[in-house]
Structure formats: structure tokens, C-alpha cells
Amino acid sequence: MRYQPSQLSWIAIALVLLVAGLILGNLVLLAGAVFVLVSALLSTAIPPPSGIAVTRSLAKVACWVGDTLTVERRLTARHGTGAIFVHDDLPPEARVVSGSNLRVVWKWPGSKAADISYRVQFSKRGQYALQETEWESRAPFGVDQGVSASSGPPFQVSVVPRIRSITRLNAVRGVARHGRYLGDLSRTGAATDEFRELRPYQPGDPFKRINWKASARGIRADNLPLVNDVEPETKKGVWIFLDMADYMDVGVPLSNPLENTVEASGTLAQYYLAQGSTLGAYAYNSYDGRGELLTPEAGKRQFNRLIQMLAGLKPGPPEEDLLLAVERCKSFLLRLEPAVYVITRLDVHYDRPGEAPGSFDRFKTAITRLASLGTLSGWNNPVRVVHVDPQGSPEAAQGLGLTRWETRLVAKDLRDAGASVIEWEPSREEFTSVLVRHVEAYR
């Protein structure tokens, strides 16, 4: 025990009273000394809680943005009496939704065990470190300076962007019939090495694809062997440009244009990759000013790669515009000839009086170049610009519709330049609904 200085002061007072009482033969002073000594003795004799162990576990170390994670903690203490403070240091993006990451447990003599779990919600994507659980034990009466340590394993929590279900979008038959979306997606072509499923042998399947082990394990009624089905190589591609500038990071953390951009790109990727497309992406205006590139590939693994990229994206200053981003990705775009999506806020590209002009011109030039790439390739892939409405942001609230007016002007110019503009208000509807409506508009 590391005692507080005041504890020594009380012992000193008792000594003075004792010595004075004995020298003077004074019963009053001696009785006082006895009382002070008993209180000092008891407070010194009661040890703080010791033999403390905190075990911690997480049900999962990866979750969606906005999901709640239960952090199970169990505290055990074997000896001593007093209060035990147990604390988990959480990143600022984590919000405790039930329970508490800081708990104080009182321990009487004897063993003590307590479950002190809590639930936490992450409002932003990213990799978060949950450091070891810190604990501190204090003796009663505040006589010691407390003993502290940390235990429990540290965790790395991966928070990935929430991707909405695309079931509704797949259910729109008109898409396939009119070839507006599925026409871009070919399931034919050379096979890749990416495993998809086991299926019964069909005439024409190469023998080398027969999975003999799986066939031997499960004998089918038709006695057909099982073959490894693989993902087909696609011919059509999709490219997504994500605007990660800090003007996207406005509003509440769980639903702001930045997070909505991430969600929209995830939904698009899920849809197109499920159909077998090749997907590439580029996040410009990222925090390090370099941009994040996802090289084009197909298959389920590409979706995981995209999710990993999206999880690590952070906003940065708007130093790299779309035109620069297009220049950097030009080689991929020329080779892939993809359908292009640009996800951004259109109102920020409006040239306001008094501000440096040219921002919108560069944006429009980039759109024109992208559109011309599609025309040159002969695939007639339109450039689709997704405008993420900054609902709830202070500037939108103050603007009294000015933002919307600016968006309309910019959208009109972009449509004139050959782009298709999709306006999305995340507070009103899901991105899938917008896509469904957008598809149906082309029937």
C-alpha cells in the first residue's frame, strides 16, 4: 500500500498524544491517543482489493457502421476491501449505448466476481483499437494512493460501411429486359480461378473440374459427380469515383454525405459484382491528398477489397478535383471502358460570386471527358453523377433552399454535358430505392 501523507499525520498525532499523556500522567490525552490509534490502525490494516483480474471478450471484431457490439467484461478480485474502478478507453467514434465503459465495484472481504458488460456503437468506418482494460483499486477511507494496472487482451475492431440490401434492385425485371443495367453485365466469357460453388456435372464440363473428394463424400441420386463451378470472367466494367473532400463530412456522424457516399458505392459494388462485372474505384480528396485506388477486378473478393478500402477512407482538403482523378485513372478507364459513377455533392461545385471561379468548369470538363470515353468505346455507357443531398447540415439548414437551387443549376449543366444525374436525399429514402426509380425511368 502506498499511503497518503495524511495517514502518517494521524499516526504522528497519536504519538504526540501518547507521549504527552505518559509524561504528564494524563488520562484524557491517553484516551484520545487510543481512539486515534484505533482509527489509524484499522484504516492501515484494511488492505485495498488485490488479486484482481479482468477478462474481456468481444462477440465479433468486425461490424457494420451503426451496429452495436457487446463488450463482455468479468471482474474477479480475491482479497481486500474497497472500491475497484474498471475503465475501457474508447476511441471518440465509439458511443456507449448501454452500460458503461467505466464501472466502480465495491468489494467486501472475500472473493468477488462481477459482470460489467457494456454495449458500444461505432458511428464511423475504420479500424479501431480497444486497448487493455485499466483497473484501479482503492482502500476504504482514502488512506492509500490506489493500485492500478491493466489486463484483458487488446482488440482491433474493424467497422465497415453499411451496405443496404439490393434485393429490391434485383427484383426489377425491366432492368434486364431493357438491358439498361444487365446489358452492361456479361456472365459469359473465359473462366477465372475464383471458386463459386459445387454443382452436379453437366455435359461439356471439363474433367479437370470434377471435385473427386466432394463427389465421393456425397453420393447423389443421379450418380453424377460434383464439379467446381468458378466465376466467369466479365467483359464489362464499372468505375466509381468517390468524393472524399471534407465538405462531405458535414452533419451527424452516422448519416452525413461522406458516410452516404461510402454506402452508395458499396451498394453499387454489391449490385454489379453480384452480376459478374469488373469493378474499379478511386476515392479522390482523401486525407493524405493522394487518393485511394482500387484496381479493377471481378468477383466476391473484389467486394471485400472495396469494403476494406472504404473502411479506411478519411476526408481531406479538396485539393484533388475530379479532373485530376480522371487523369490518374485514365489508363484503367481506357482499357476497361466502364460505366462510370461519380458520387459527390453538386452544390459545392457551384461557382458562387466572390469565390475563386473555375471549380465547376473543371468538374464539367472531367464529366465531358468521361462521357467522351464512353462514346469512343462504342458501349454508350453514360456517366452517372450521384448527388448526395447534405440533409441536416447547418449550411443546408441556413441556406433556406439555396443549396437545392445551386444543385439544380449544376445538375442542369451536367445533363447538358451528357451526364445522367441521380439526386439522392438519404434522410428520405435508401439508395436502393433511388436506383430502382432511376432504372424504372428508363423503361
Place this chain on the structure above:
Amino acid sequence: MLSILLLLAAYVSWDMGFVLNVRVTSWVERADELVFHFVPWQPVLAVGAGLAAYWALQALGRHRLAFWLMALAVAVPHVLPAWSHNRIGWHELLEFQEGLVDERSVYGDMTLFVVCLVGLVALHRLIGIKRLERLMRLQGVGPLERRSIITYENLMLIGLIVAGLLVAGLMVMVAAVLERYDGVLGGSSLAIAIVGGGAALLFALTLLLWFGGRRDADEEGSSGIA
């Protein structure tokens, strides 16, 4: 708590003033007659001044100094009554002063003095508990948890005081059994030997625990356990 202690100190001073026949100053007398004829304003003034000084020091951030100064202020008035029960006449041997008074009840003065010490110990611990409560509130500990911890701390404090009073009372009782009852009241040599010996034992035990606890802490520190 501090008000009660200061009031007790003021009472002891006032009581001792009668015994020593100390005359109050004329302006105090006049004010007493004019304004507070029926109110014992001297203790009120003393308590008010004591509290004001305490809060002033607290406001200046001298928490520890404030407590120990107040402890001194409430304990000093008990010195004279306690002094009056000296059984060894050092003053006679050294011939520097006559004995004060020996007509006072040792039982009454002992009770007042021990009550003063009880109050000081309780006050010190209560300040610590208050500080702990503030710390928990600042850290964001929930109100229910906070309240339960404070309740347990208060229970421990009550237990501590009761144990202290019981042991002190037991020692005096043992002395009373061994000696004549009036011998205890008079503070006989056997009573002093019993209580003094018990106190010395307690002191030795306290020191033993103190150094044992410190040694354990040093060993834990050197072995790398925080």
C-alpha cells in the same frame, strides 16, 4: 461537522473561562448587553469566523492546510481542560507554574476531548469521501453506482468510529475494574499505566502494519507490478 466542532471548542473555552476566572473585554460585554442579550453570540462568532477562514482557504486551493488549521483551532481549546488532569506534577518539580485546577471531572473532559477527535477523524474522512464522489462524477460514473460506493464508504467510517470508541471505552472500563471507580475518575497511576500501555501496544501494531504495507508496495513496484 466543522461547525459542531468549532461550537464544542467555543464551549470548552467558555467553560474554562469560568474556572480560570478570565474576564471578558469590556466591548464584548457591552455588545453582549446591547445586542445579543439572550443569545450566546461568542460561540456563534467563533464558529462563523472559523467557517469563514476554512472556506477562504478552501477557495484558495489549500485544502490540506485548511483542514489541519481547523483541526488545530478546534483542538487547542481542549488543551487547558486536559492539562488540568495531569497526575505527574512537572510544573511543581520545575517550579515554573502552579497546577491549573483539579476540581474538574476527568470523565467530562475526556468525553469532550474524544468527541472532538471523533469529529476531526470523521471530518477528514468525509472530505475524502466527498472528493471521491466528485472524482467519480467527473469521470462519468453512474449516479446509482456512485451512491452505493459512498454508502459503503460511510458505513466503513461509522464502523471505524464505533470501533475506536469501543476500544477506548473498553480500556477505561478495564482500568475501572482493576482500580476503584473513583480511581479512574481521578486518573490514578494504574489507570494511566493500563490505558498508556494499551495505547503503546496499538501504536507499535500500527507502525508494524504501516512499514509492512510500505514494504509490500515497494516490492510490488520493483517487480514491475503497478
